[in-house]
Amino acid sequence: MLDEKEAKDLLNFLKLDMRPDLKGQATEYILGLTGNKDGCKYLGTKPALLKAVLALTRDPSVAVVKDCYHTLINLSADPVAHQALIKEANVLPPLLHNLLDPGYIFADQICTILTNLSRNKETCREVLRAIQDEGVGLAQIVEVFCTEGYNEKASLHYLGPLLSNLTQLPEARSFILDKDRCVIQRLLPFTQYESSAVKRGGVVGTLRNCCFDYSCHEWLLSDAVDILPFLLLPLAGPEELSEEENEGLPVDLQYLPEDKRREKDPDIRNMLIETLLLLTSTKAGRQILKKKNVYPIMREFHKWEKEPDVMVSCEKLVQVLIGDEPETGMENLMEVNIPEDVEKKFQALDVEEQKQIEKEREELLKSEAEEKAEAGSSEAKRECSGEALAR
Amino acid sequence: MASQTQNEPDDDCMDEFMDKFTTQKYKGGFNEKTWEEEFEKVPMFMKKAPEVIDPVKNPELACLQSIIFSDDTPLEEQATTYKNEGNDYFKEKKYKQAIASYSEGLKKKCGDTELNAVLHTNRAAAQFHLGNFRSALNDALAAKKLKPDHQKAIIRGALCLVELKKYSEAISWCDEGLRADPKEKKLLELRLQADQLRRAWERDARKSKLKEKKKQCEEAALLKAIKDRKIKLFAPAKAQRRSSDDEEDEEGVSGALAELSLDGISSENATGARVFLDESGSLNWPVLFLYPECGQTDFISAFHEGTRFLDHLTVMFSEELPPWDTERKYRPQDLQLYFADEEREEVYQVNPEHTLLEVLKHDRYFIKAGTANFIVLVKGSSFCKEFLSDKKVHRLKRTT
Numbered sequence: 001m002l003d004e005k006e007a008k009d010l011l012n013f014l015k016l017d018m019r020p021d022l023k024g025q026a027t028e029y030i031l032g033l034t035g036n037k038d039g040c041k042y043l044g045t046k047p048a049l050l051k052a053v054l055a056l057t058r059d060p061s062v063a064v065v066k067d068c069y070h071t072l073i074n075l076s077a078d079p080v081a082h083q084a085l086i087k088e089a090n091v092l093p094p095l096l097h098n099l100l101d102p103g104y105i106f107a108d109q110i111c112t113i114l115t116n117l118s119r120n121k122e123t124c125r126e127v128l129r130a131i132q133d134e135g136v137g138l139a140q141i142v143e144v145f146c147t148e149g150y151n152e153k154a155s156l157h158y159l160g161p162l163l164s165n166l167t168q169l170p171e172a173r174s175f176i177l178d179k180d181r182c183v184i185q186r187l188l189p190f191t192q193y194e195s196s197a198v199k200r201g202g203v204v205g206t207l208r209n210c211c212f213d214y215s216c217h218e219w220l221l222s223d224a225v226d227i228l229p230f231l232l233l234p235l236a237g238p239e240e241l242s243e244e245e246n247e248g249l250p251v252d253l254q255y256l257p258e259d260k261r262r263e264k265d266p267d268i269r270n271m272l273i274e275t276l277l278l279l280t281s282t283k284a285g286r287q288i289l290k291k292k293n294v295y296p297i298m299r300e301f302h303k304w305e306k307e308p309d310v311m312v313s314c315e316k317l318v319q320v321l322i323g324d325e326p327e328t329g330m331e332n333l334m335e336v337n338i339p340e341d342v343e344k345k346f347q348a349l350d351v352e353e354q355k356q357i358e359k360e361r362e363e364l365l366k367s368e369a370e371e372k373a374e375a376g377s378s379e380a381k382r383e384c385s386g387e388a389l390a391r
Numbered sequence: 392m393a394s395q396t397q398n399e400p401d402d403d404c405m406d407e408f409m410d411k412f413t414t415q416k417y418k419g420g421f422n423e424k425t426w427e428e429e430f431e432k433v434p435m436f437m438k439k440a441p442e443v444i445d446p447v448k449n450p451e452l453a454c455l456q457s458i459i460f461s462d463d464t465p466l467e468e469q470a471t472t473y474k475n476e477g478n479d480y481f482k483e484k485k486y487k488q489a490i491a492s493y494s495e496g497l498k499k500k501c502g503d504t505e506l507n508a509v510l511h512t513n514r515a516a517a518q519f520h521l522g523n524f525r526s527a528l529n530d531a532l533a534a535k536k537l538k539p540d541h542q543k544a545i546i547r548g549a550l551c552l553v554e555l556k557k558y559s560e561a562i563s564w565c566d567e568g569l570r571a572d573p574k575e576k577k578l579l580e581l582r583l584q585a586d587q588l589r590r591a592w593e594r595d596a597r598k599s600k601l602k603e604k605k606k607q608c609e610e611a612a613l614l615k616a617i618k619d620r621k622i623k624l625f626a627p628a629k630a631q632r633r634s635s636d637d638e639e640d641e642e643g644v645s646g647a648l649a650e651l652s653l654d655g656i657s658s659e660n661a662t663g664a665r666v667f668l669d670e671s672g673s674l675n676w677p678v679l680f681l682y683p684e685c686g687q688t689d690f691i692s693a694f695h696e697g698t699r700f701l702d703h704l705t706v707m708f709s710e711e712l713p714p715w716d717t718e719r720k721y722r723p724q725d726l727q728l729y730f731a732d733e734e735r736e737e738v739y740q741v742n743p744e745h746t747l748l749e750v751l752k753h754d755r756y757f758i759k760a761g762t763a764n765f766i767v768l769v770k771g772s773s774f775c776k777e778f779l780s781d782k783k784v785h786r787l788k789r790t791t
């Protein structure tokens with residue numbers, strides 16, 4: 001990488017009072033370094049450079065600040081630099097303070113950095129601790145998340161995935177699931193937030209993580225929270241159900257208009273179904289889902305769905321909904337002990353299933369490509385009949 | 392009372408005063424018989440204050456009142472007194488008086504924002520209990536403006552908004568209050584309630600929209616079926632004018648069917664029966680049979696278009712002849728059916744072996760007021776000859 005002298009020179013150029021053109025070149029250079037793994041690794045050993053970059057986020061030139069933030073984003077994407085960023089360069093406090101400034105132009109970049117940092121569990125703990133220690137608090141983050149137009153210059157959609165990452169920690173989950181507060185209830189409507197798949201995905205990820213704690217399933221499914229409709233609405237379509245089926249559904253799912261569209265993103269659809277599956281792990285949960293007519297919704301969904309892995313998840317859910325109750329002792333699917341040989345068999349089956357899904361996905365892509373080619377070729381035929389087809 | 396020299400306000404004077412009672416009776420006491428009433432009049436011992444204080448009957452009370460409400464006392468004190476007065480009325484559920492007291496307190500315009508916020512909030516509560524939700528909301532808003540963190544004002548405002556069915560606003564008020572105190576139980580409960588009500592209301596809106604749309608579809612299908620069969624509807628001139636004005640409104644069907652309006656098929660018959668399209672896609676009409684000879688009618692509310700007249704007539708006149716048929720001559724095989732072309736004042740004979748649809752398709756047949764009318768006469772009767780004598784009659788062609 002750089003030798004000692006070069007590193008020292010570079011550090012010199014990364015000062016607030018440096019000539020703008022040199023400063024600009026220096027920040028561009030560092031950004032270039034972060035483009036590959038070696039560069040990131042190198043910078044992870046140079047906390048002085050990182051501190052300089054952080055300091056330059058206060059530079060009056062927007063171009064310089066932008067490069068600095070992009071540098072930090074790239075570095076945060078690679079765990080190799082995490083410790084240096086957090087411990088030695090101490091990036092979290094200034095980042096968090098600027099995050100909540102409603103006029104801060106680079107708030108979105110900060111969200112991305114924090115989301116990257118919180119991906120793996122260790123650094124996530126640091127991020128959560130900083131949130132609590134720096135007087136920011138999870139409550140404020142949720143508040144800002146739920147406030148449309150909080151920052152005119154930044155969408156703050158990446159607060160969604162940030163929350164989702166934070167909820168891999170039990171402390172974050174217990175705040176979101178606090179029965180004496182109104183936190184999770186405020187997040188629920190965002191499963192249908194049309195303007196951003198990132199925000200939607202973040203919320204659904206958060207809800208899925210929260211559902212790993214099966215002790216609060218009954219509360220989540222009760223009127224106090226009523227999580228079920230918000231998980232089902234993105235999966236429900238405009239198909240007309242019979243009056244009888246409608247009346248048995250949760251209120252929010254009754255009489256949906258004919259322009260109702262399902263969730264566009266297949267990964268989010270899959271996460272929603274995974275969350276529903278988690279809710280079926282207790283007997284009480286299964287009974288509630290059966291009683292509230294989840295099956296007709298999933299039935300229509302299955303007819304509509306094309307992605308193989310989402311269909312598989314859907315089938316698993318449907319199986320639980322229409323299948324018999326498991327034997328006594330096995331009612332809580334999360335607590336069942338699976339013997340080792342059976343576990344191995346399941347793993348082998350999973351591998352098989354995965355192969356099958358891959359195959360089907362390839363076939364799907366192939367047939368879609370063929371369709372496009374056919375459509376293209378038939379049009380070309382119209383234009384230049386009989387001659388060689390244009391592409 | 393015993394006179395007292397002003398220059399001797401000391402124990403001797405007091406002793407002298409007291410000694411008098413050993414010899415003279417005290418004159419200023421209560422009357423033995425009416426002592427309870429008189430007791431009630433002494434301000435200190437009153438159980439209940441009179442609604443209106445009459446300075447003549449209750450001089451002591453009037454005096455006290457003028458002290459309390461004197462213009463000399465500072466405004467805050469006066470306002471506080473009114474507040475307390477209002478609170479007392481409130482406890483006794485006398486909400487109108489409570490409101491009056493609070494209003495007086497606010498009129499003082501004392502500079503104490505906290506006090507004024509409380510006056511507004513309390514008045515809001517009193518208004519709320521009288522069912523004046525808008526006024527209550529205005530007071531809650533005023534209180535909140537003075538003191539944005541006044542939780543009671545926020546709770547009251549949210550309660551009003553729920554009563555006024557403004558659920559989304561109620562929820563955002565609750566959220567505002569919860570920002571200050573995230574665990575405030577009343578706000579949590581209220582938010583939950585408002586949210587549930589809002590979602591139920593949205594469902595009701597969706598349900599009625601769907602029903603409305605379905606109804607419109609059915610109406611359109613019905614009018615199309617009639618038009619496809621080329622059946623003509625005769626709407627009275629008044630209604631036609633009305634319907635041309637209504638052509639622009641959303642309930643009207645598409646341009647192509649504009650000349651057919653619902654007025655043409657809405658019926659004026661007593662039962663309100665109307666033509667409808669059944670599950671097999673057939674029209675069923677309300678049909679009126681007229682028996683001008685006897686001044687009688689028979690009404691069939693749903694005559695399937697594929698049924699022959701003869702089938703109905705056989706059923707109507709088979710077993711028992713109607714009581715008005717005094718001559719016992721209305722037998723199915725002797726009946727003749729006609730319909731009137733009112734425009735041309737002509738009459739057409741109807742073949743009873745034809746179905747309703749075949750007759751309705753006749754190019755001189757018009758459905759009037761949503762009901763198909765037919766005249767029934769007895770073949771060869773004198774009434775029949777007379778009835779048809781002054782009209783042009785189009786008879787059925789005989790098959791030989």
